[in-house]
Amino acid sequence: MGSILIVDDNEDLCFSLAGVVKKQGFSVATAATGRQALALAHCSIIDLVFLDIGLPDAHGISLIARFRETSPDIGIVMLTGMNDAKTAVEALKAGALDYIVKPFDLIEFTTVLKRLMQSRLMEKKAALERQEADSESLIGQCEAMRQVHQSILTAAAVDAPVLITGETGTGKEMVARSIHNSRQRQNGVFVKVDCGTLSANLIESELFGYEQGAFTDARVAKKGLVEMASGGTLFLDEIGNLPIELQPKLLRLIEESTFRKVGGLKDITVQVRIIAATNSDLKEEIAGGSFREDLFYRLNVLPLPLPPLRERGDDILLLADFFLHRLNQEMKKNIKGFSDSAAQALRRYHWPGNIRELRNLLEREVIFNRSGWLSIPGLCRNRVDWPSEATDDLMTLKEAERRHIQHVLRKTGNNKSHAARILAISRTTLRQKLTETDPEK
Incomplete structure (x- = not known):
């Protein structure tokens, strides 16, 4: 079941639209002002907002960004009485999914509602399936994995930085997503930054954004990944590759929750969960002068080592x-x-x-x-x-034959004709022996 918010200062219209929403099986809330709507979105999980463009206290298009700050995945449909292309384009550029021009009939409203809610519910189902798949990929019963699961639960309950360590391919990103998908952060965005793939001259502007005119190609201001992750999780993969000159800026972000854009003059405050991961030994990098010791201790508040397979x-x-x-x-x-x-x-x-x-x-x-x-x-x-298969000095002749056949097949790249020639038997005999040793072959 989805949740709908209708925002319009026309009380009769809100009442009629709310009735349609209820008949479609969705929960519904209404608001007459932008302030009321933002308050409802802040304390509730809303899937879709039908937002009037002309509210008593705000312009509807300006509210789109405010809704995104609270619920980045929320869907917005503009309700406008101005039947011109310019307004529609502005709404869509600002992030609206669609728009409906007043006056409209309830059939048109119902069609848009059903189409968008079906799409959004399918997206939520797919996201849930991906989340379940990630969790299942962390299955394990060994003692080391029991400790990993306990550490995930501990990290999910607080907002302290987490440092995930382990060899390549051990599932560090899956662990980070499992922490994020806890009830603490599940409504915020998960932003991944691969510190190993971004070049040194790009990573600062990608992470922290930049102001207009900060450098030659900065024609307009741009938000960085840190700002986009506000309210959610910033996952810094391969943190050991972060340039040394940027590490004080990350340290300040962790300690004060503030940063400045490239070329910026004012501090920006964000609420973001920091999870870092590395397959290298950061203590060795500290000794080599490529990683700051103070940053290591701020990241390593909740250490989470992953065992090799x-x-x-x-x-x-x-x-x-x-x-x-x-x-x-x-x-x-x-x-x-x-x-x-x-x-x-x-x-x-x-x-x-x-x-x-x-x-x-x-x-x-x-x-x-x-x-x-x-x-x-x-x-x-x-x-x-x-x-190769385990050796055993005491085995039956049939088992010895089976192992020798498998050994020859390995050496020949599973080429049965070649293997048969080496074994001095026909291909038909080889096939029979394979069937005898493993009936499913």
Whole structure:
């Protein structure tokens, strides 16, 4: 169920429109002034606003930005009695989704209401599914992951800075989004800044914005990512790459909640949650002079280390099963699971790329797989670092034969004709032996 706000000083019109909204199954509130409307939006979750352009205390278009400050994702439809293109263009440029020209009939209003609310509810559903998927990607039962989940809950309850550390691919952004999606910040925006990809001469203006004339190409003033994240979360990925000359400005933002735009003369105050992440050792960078010690301690109020995948034991198989289930759905496949030898190999591999590498490996194998089961020959396709099967001095002749066949297949890149020639058997015999050792092949 969605929530609608109708803002118009015509009491009869508000009453009629509210009745239509209720018949469509949505909750509704009304306001006669801009001040009343902003107060309602501040204390309630509003999906869609029908906003009159001529209010007693404000111009409707000027209120669009005020609504965005409180609820960045709110949808706005302008109600205007001025039937000219200029007003409509101004409203759309300011961020309105649509406009309705007065006088309008209730059928037209209902059509716009149903269309926009259907779209917004689908967006909310998709966002919820993405949020659930991110949370599921953090599944794990090992002790290290239990501590991670507890740390997420602790961080979600306060607004102190968080420093997430871990190797590449361990899920640092997922953890940051899980913290943001808590009840503390779920209505604010999540703004990600990759400090490793922005050039040193651009990152200051991207982060803090700039005033008109601050430099040659600054023809108009621009908001920075910090200001856009106000009321929500600013995620600074690869914080170790932040230029040393910008670190005092970030330190001031954390300590005083204020900053200045490039070329600006006045301070701007924001309320923003800072989450930083890095795969490097910031203490080593402090010793090397590339990172400020005082900034490190301000960021490291709530440290949140993530374990590498190779240290998570059976979590590897839990994640593998999860990704396989998702890939089956996405690609409309019906792969049943992993052979025993493949499961053992997944556990033994050192996973330098961590969760990201596991997901990418399985995605590729699901695309190529034709047997219905994931096996070592498939998983180690074009990989020289994949672990061989565990050795055991005491095994049956059948098991020894199976392992030797798998070894030859690995060496030949799963080329069965080549493998059959090396084994001095026919391709048909090789196929029979593979069926005997694994009926699903």
